[in-house]
Amino acid sequence: MTEDIIIIGGGPAGLTAAIYTSREDFHPLVVAGFKAGGQLLLTTTVENYPAFPDGVDGTELVNLMRKQAERFGARFVDEDVVEVDLNTKPFRIKTSSQQYEAKCVILAPGASNRWLGIPSEQKFMGKGVSSCATCDGPFFKNKDVVVVGGGDTAMEDSLFLTKLAKSVTIIHRRNEFRASKIMQERVLNNPKIKVVWDSAVEEILGDEKVTGVRVKSLKTNETATIPANGVFIAIGYIPNTKFLEGKLDLDEQGYIEAIDEIHTGIDGVFVAGDVADRVYRQAVTAAGSGCKAAIAAREYIQNLGFDKNKRGMALL
Ligand SMILES: Cc1cc2nc3c(=O)[nH]c(=O)nc-3n(C[C@H](O)[C@H](O)[C@H](O)COP(=O)(O)OP(=O)(O)OC[C@H]3O[C@@H](n4cnc5c(N)ncnc54)[C@H](O)[C@@H]3O)c2cc1C
Numbered sequence: 186m187t188e189d190i191i192i193i194g195g196g197p198a199g200l201t202a203a204i205y206t207s208r209e210d211f212h213p214l215v216v217a218g219f220k221a222g223g224q225l226l227l228t229t230t231v232e233n234y235p236a237f238p239d240g241v242d243g244t245e246l247v248n249l250m251r252k253q254a255e256r257f258g259a260r261f262v263d264e265d266v267v268e269v270d271l272n273t274k275p276f277r278i279k280t281s282s283q284q285y286e287a288k289c290v291i292l293a294p295g296a297s298n299r300w301l302g303i304p305s306e307q308k309f310m311g312k313g314v315s316s317c318a319t320c321d322g323p324f325f326k327n328k329d330v331v332v333v334g335g336g337d338t339a340m341e342d343s344l345f346l347t348k349l350a351k352s353v354t355i356i357h358r359r360n361e362f363r364a365s366k367i368m369q370e371r372v373l374n375n376p377k378i379k380v381v382w383d384s385a386v387e388e389i390l391g392d393e394k395v396t397g398v399r400v401k402s403l404k405t406n407e408t409a410t411i412p413a414n415g416v417f418i419a420i421g422y423i424p425n426t427k428f429l430e431g432k433l434d435l436d437e438q439g440y441i442e443a444i445d446e447i448h449t450g451i452d453g454v455f456v457a458g459d460v461a462d463r464v465y466r467q468a469v470t471a472a473g474s475g476c477k478a479a480i481a482a483r484e485y486i487q488n489l490g491f492d493k494n495k496r497g498m499a500l501l
Pocket of ligand 1: 194196199216217218219220224225227230231233234264267315317320321425428457458460465466467471
């Protein structure tokens with residue numbers, strides 16, 4: 186059977202697309218991935234998603250979105266897509282156990298943060314360790330924070346955090362930043378920011394919550410402890426597009442090149458969320474683009490001659 190719409194991704198973007206398309210009787214199939222729920226599973230309280238004045242747990246937020254989509258008939262497969270064929274119609278989508286066909290595809294596989302890969306980072310995730318300054322910065326008002334990284338994201342995060350935190354210490358592996366010159370200047374001229382050069386975070390310290398980091402000088406091998414309540418890892422993002430390489434236009438970092446935010450270069454293939462967003466990377470912006478992609482997908486399917494009484498029979 187050919188599905189009308191397959192949505193790849195079960196984070197805020199994919200789930201919002203599922204809510205919209207299922208309410209219109211398209212019965213979308215959501216291939217949500219092994220990490221169904223996406224990045225919000227990595228956080229505790231989300232305080233900036235509208236309609237939750239007391240905040241909402243990240244996992245609960247995505248569970249509610251999924252429940253809302255299921256209520257209208259969306260179906261879910263919690264497996265990763267391993268291969269797609271977007272050159273043929275209907276489109277073909279393969280997971281490790283199944284092959285599916287669809288007239289229309291919404292790509293919302295999100296992005297993954299690059300992490301340091303030390304065990305204490307996982308231990309304190311949501312308890313002082315974060316990768317999202319915009320999201321979690323307000324939890325550290327008048328506190329000491331550390332930012333790890335040397336690119337533009339680390340500079341932006343540090344500057345943003347100076348407006349909230351008491352102090353910001355950047356820890357960078359090299360003796361110069363990779364970031365653009367203007368961002369470097371802003372950081373280096375900010376009296377609230379201190380930089381620890383040529384150093385790597387060895388351990389994140391704490392008990393229930395983060396109390397500091399142990400850093401090692403890569404020049405002298407000496408270690409030192411920096412007291413901090415928050416640690417922001419800003420060493421980059423990896424868009425989850427391995428399975429799309431060579432299948433559609435990706436930029437040099439692997440983000441999908443979107444036209445007008447939601448269109449790919451392929452008719453009938455739409456995109457939503459962080460996988461095409463190098464700038465905003467928020468649950469609400471991901472949900473917003475999921476809505477737009479769903480409406481565009483509906484237009485596309487209807488122009489094909491969609492008849493909900495003859496599911497899967499529209500002319501291709
Ligand atoms: C620690 C942290 C805290 C955050 N806090 C906030 C906050 O407070 N407020 C806020 O607005 N935003 C917050 N964010 C950002 C927010 O989580 C993201 O912007 C948002 O989740 C992006 O949604 P998305 O649907 O595009 O992608 P994701 O949430 O990344 O979801 C991607 C989905 O695609 C699936 N997937 C990936 N690859 C495949 C594949 N090959 N096949 C099938 N499925 C696949 C995954 O399993 C997942 O279901 C936070 C992020 C982090 C990391």
